[in-house]
Amino acid sequence: METPGIERLFHFHRLPKDGFLLLLLLLYTPVGLCLLLLRIFIGVHVFLVSCVLPDSVIRRFIVRVMCSVLGMCVKQNDPRLRDRSVRVYICNHVTQFDHNLLSLLTSCNTPVLNGSLGFVSWARGFMELGAITSRAALTESLKQYCSLEDSLPLLLFPEEETTNGKIGLLKFSTWPFSIADSLQPIALFVRRPFIPMCVAGSSWISELLWTFFLPFTVYQVRWLQTVCKQSGESGEQFSSRVQELLAMELNVVSTPYTSVDKAECIKRMGHVQPHVTTATGTRPRTPASGTAGERLISQGGRIPRMARQVKEVLPHVPLVIIIKDLEKTSCVDTTITNLLEGRVPFVAEDDSAKACAAAAAATTWRTKRLHSAKKPTKRPVANSFGKSASDRHMSLQERKEALYEFARRRYLEKHGGEIQDNS
Amino acid sequence: TFKMTGMSLLQSDLEKTELTLNPPEGIVAGPIDEENFFEWEALIMGPEDTCFAGGVFPAILSFPLDYPLSPPKMRFTCEMFHPNIYPDGRVCISILHAPGDDPMGYESSAERWSPVQSVEKILLSVVSMLAEPNDESGANVDASKMWREDREQFKNKAEQLVRKSLGF
Numbered sequence: 001m002e003t004p005g006i007e008r009l010f011h012f013h014r015l016p017k018d019g020f021l022l023l024l025l026l027l028y029t030p031v032g033l034c035l036l037l038l039r040i041f042i043g044v045h046v047f048l049v050s051c052v053l054p055d056s057v058i059r060r061f062i063v064r065v066m067c068s069v070l071g072m073c074v075k076q077n078d079p080r081l082r083d084r085s086v087r088v089y090i091c092n093h094v095t096q097f098d099h100n101l102l103s104l105l106t107s108c109n110t111p112v113l114n115g116s117l118g119f120v121s122w123a124r125g126f127m128e129l130g131a132i133t134s135r136a137a138l139t140e141s142l143k144q145y146c147s148l149e150d151s152l153p154l155l156l157f158p159e160e161e162t163t164n165g166k167i168g169l170l171k172f173s174t175w176p177f178s179i180a181d182s183l184q185p186i187a188l189f190v191r192r193p194f195i196p197m198c199v200a201g202s203s204w205i206s207e208l209l210w211t212f213f214l215p216f217t218v219y220q221v222r223w224l225q226t227v228c229k230q231s232g233e234s235g236e237q238f239s240s241r242v243q244e245l246l247a248m249e250l251n252v253v254s255t256p257y258t259s260v261d262k263a264e265c266i267k268r269m270g271h272v273q274p275h276v277t278t279a280t281g282t283r284p285r286t287p288a289s290g291t292a293g294e295r296l297i298s299q300g301g302r303i304p305r306m307a308r309q310v311k312e313v314l315p316h317v318p319l320v321i322i323i324k325d326l327e328k329t330s331c332v333d334t335t336i337t338n339l340l341e342g343r344v345p346f347v348a349e350d351d352s353a354k355a356c357a358a359a360a361a362a363t364t365w366r367t368k369r370l371h372s373a374k375k376p377t378k379r380p381v382a383n384s385f386g387k388s389a390s391d392r393h394m395s396l397q398e399r400k401e402a403l404y405e406f407a408r409r410r411y412l413e414k415h416g417g418e419i420q421d422n423s
Numbered sequence: 424t425f426k427m428t429g430m431s432l433l434q435s436d437l438e439k440t441e442l443t444l445n446p447p448e449g450i451v452a453g454p455i456d457e458e459n460f461f462e463w464e465a466l467i468m469g470p471e472d473t474c475f476a477g478g479v480f481p482a483i484l485s486f487p488l489d490y491p492l493s494p495p496k497m498r499f500t501c502e503m504f505h506p507n508i509y510p511d512g513r514v515c516i517s518i519l520h521a522p523g524d525d526p527m528g529y530e531s532s533a534e535r536w537s538p539v540q541s542v543e544k545i546l547l548s549v550v551s552m553l554a555e556p557n558d559e560s561g562a563n564v565d566a567s568k569m570w571r572e573d574r575e576q577f578k579n580k581a582e583q584l585v586r587k588s589l590g591f
Contacts, residue, residue: 320434324435
């Protein structure tokens with residue numbers, strides 16, 4: 001099947017485009033606002049009840065009923081299909097509350113992936129494993145957790161990010177598949193009237209408020225057959241096998257996009273439509289404003305003032321470079337001399353400014369670099385420094401790919417014959 | 424305020440790395456997430472005419488909150504076999520240690536971490552470490568031993584890793 005465009009995997013607009021639906025939503029709004037208010041109060045109680053009661057069937061039943069009052073209903077295809085022996089459940093990720101709802105069906109824990117530890121992640125029902133810096137460390141501590149006798153099973157979302165659940169799955173991370181050899185996939189369908197499930201880039205608070213506002217949201221859980229890792233199968237192969245299984249069950253495509261691509265896609269869409277989420281009252285995802293230097297300079301102080309003076313004389317030099325040099329020299333004149341004489345490497349910020357004589361330094365520096373490169377045409381060099389943070393980030397991805405491509409080509413040129421011989 | 428200094432330094436470090444360390448040097452580096460400048464990803468290409476020539480090795484650089492007072496930590500995320508790289512990928516070179524701590528006790532003369540060092544310097548040091556392992560280090564004892572005693576086998580092993588890193 002053809003891979004769909006990444007934008008199709010997420011919702012970017014909260015409100016329906018269809019005029020009729022919009023009208024219905026408008027008519028519903030007074031009711032929705034009442035529900036929202038009421039449910040905020042009930043929600044506090046649900047939270048307190050779920051904190052007070054110990055984890056048991058009774059608690060799950062009570063909280064499940066209370067959650068349906070809040071508009072979040074959970075259904076499952078057949079509770080007997082749940083595998084009690086399995087240590088890891090793998091589920092597709094649709095909303096920020098998937099783990100809460102699933103834990104109403106069976107006791108399970110979900111570790112915090114990103115975001116801060118502390119009260120918020122605890123209140124949202126995540127399991128904390130201390131400060132985890134990398135996925136490898138996380139995997140290790142999860143393995144340890146699983147090896148404990150009476151620990152609850154883990155519920156993991158290998159996509160790491162939410163999708164709209166209708167078009168495709170994000171590429172599964174491999175770390176959840178190295179924790180246990182057998183795991184049970186769960187297909188999660190979420191339905192609700194009027195508005196989409198989870199708008200890309202919005203916070204969990206706003207998602208929660210929208211859930212309260214709408215009459216109901218149905219979480220349909222389908223337990224799949226337990227999958228075991230075959231001998232000789234790598235984590236990668238295992239994860240893609242499970243991904244295919246889940247994609248088939250959900251009737252979507254498995255895509256090669258990752259959570260990083262999602263973040264980039266959100267940033268890109270932010271450039272096109274800076275007001276994606278303003279209607280919902282959440283923090284709008286505008287592109288990062290200004291460069292680091294511009295942010296620094298607005299803070300006032302001695303160095304920024306001097307930097308501004310240098311910038312007036314040499315408008316094409318990036319502020320960050322100026323500031324860094326000023327921190328060393330503390331003298332406007334010395335810094336200007338340094339920059340003019342090319343003692344400090346930089347790339348001119350504005351192409352039009354390069355024409356001016358003051359850019360001579362940058363030009364000589366660039367020529368020097370071209371000379372030092374042996375085969376300049378073959379080398380994938382990023383042409384200019386991305387001005388905004390997201391441009392720069394994309395260019396990191398591109399540069400990574402370029403380096404790999406360059407290295408592979410180079411290697412084949414050198415060893416092409418041997419590789420064919422070996423394979 | 425420490426965090427701010429670290430941030431702005433890392434931002435200018437990023438610009439510098441991107442400017443000076445493009446593929447001719449075989450290094451690509453930058454923050455994994457624009458929101459968090461304290462965690463970088465780097466790709467390092469094995470230098471020409473060395474055991475690791477041509478391979479592309481991914482690594483993670485984690486900067487402490489008091490950067491540049493304390494050095495960052497660097498860890499290769501791919502399989503590595505090198506005297507100065509621990510089996511779990513951590514890199515053990517002098518520039519990543521503050522003058523006070525000397526886990527190996529052999530680096531007294533070598534260049535240490537100080538706030539005037541930069542990401543660029545670290546990455547270049549790692550490249551030269553790939554080119555010329557320091558066999559006194561015990562970060563990976565097996566690798567040190569093989570490097571000293573059976574250079575041919577070490578070369579084969581490195582060649583395998585190079586291929587693996589390129590997906591061949």
